[in-house]
């Protein structure tokens with residue numbers, strides 16, 4: 001069973017442009033799911049639909065195995081979210097901010113201390129939010145999202161604007177919440193590199209369509225498949241001629257011979273054959289296989 005599943009979600013704002021066109025997300029229970037896509041891809045719209053902040057036009061959403069339409073209140077009681085900046089009162093402390101929400105959520109006073117401890121803000125005492133760093137504010141926003149004890153967290157670009165240190169702190173916090181409290185997390189980002197060290201699963205959206213969905217390992221396998229072998233020789237034309245059987249797709253790009261990914265044995269064989277036929281090989285490398293490049297390739301740059 002998926003913790004969160006959407007089937008064929010479609011959305012169009014009033015200006016007629018189709019913004020989401022068949023988004024089907026499958027977020028396994030206990031996973032950290034990275035929802036990736038460039039600016040304007042449709043991430044926020046999808047997350048707003050999932051949280052019932054926008055009216056669904058077509059498709060189906062189920063959370064905790066139940067239809068969102070039929071069990072909305074019950075489901076939302078168990079979901080925490082951070083979409084855009086939450087309204088925190090700048091002139092109040094972290095505890096005072098949470099105390100306001102504690103009354104609305106009707107949770108125990110101890111829960112405030114618990115969530116502040118979870119996000120590493122226990123020691124902030126009388127410090128007002130206006131004196132908080134952006135990283136501290138973001139962590140307090142996560143505390144707000146956690147106050148009612150949800151088992152699913154939906155976070156829209158929570159690392160936006162954070163410095164590298166803030167990003168690492170946020171990553172550690174989310175990993176801990178996932179590992180120690182078993183919270184399933186959906187986190188959107190436009191940078192794969194920023195969440196690569198955090199997520200177990202990835203969904204990539206572009207232009208309102210899903211380009212990829214799977215585990216991080218499956219994305220890495222794609223990386224291997226999309227990586228290219230590059231060769232530098234003293235006579236590229238002659239080399240291409242020699243390689244016409246071994247690597248019929250080889251081509252010259254920017255003064256290098258580029259071939260599809262192949263095994264180490266095949267690479268060694270090609271090198272041997274070229275040298276035996278009198279072509280000098282002065283460079284041999286692998287290119288284009290980093291995850292960020294695959295991401296860019298998938299979304300068509």
Ligand SMILES: Nc1ncnc2c1ncn2[C@@H]1O[C@H](COP(=O)(O)OP(=O)(O)OP(=O)(O)O)[C@@H](O)[C@H]1O
Pocket residue numbers: 013014015019037038039040041042043044045046190
């Ligand atoms: N309220 C709105 N009215 C009309 N169009 C909108 C509205 N909100 C978003 N859009 C458009 O919908 C598309 C998807 O926007 P969305 O905010 O979902 O993308 P995103 O992937 O979250 O991007 P970003 O990372 O920039 O927030 C964009 O073309 C955007 O301009």
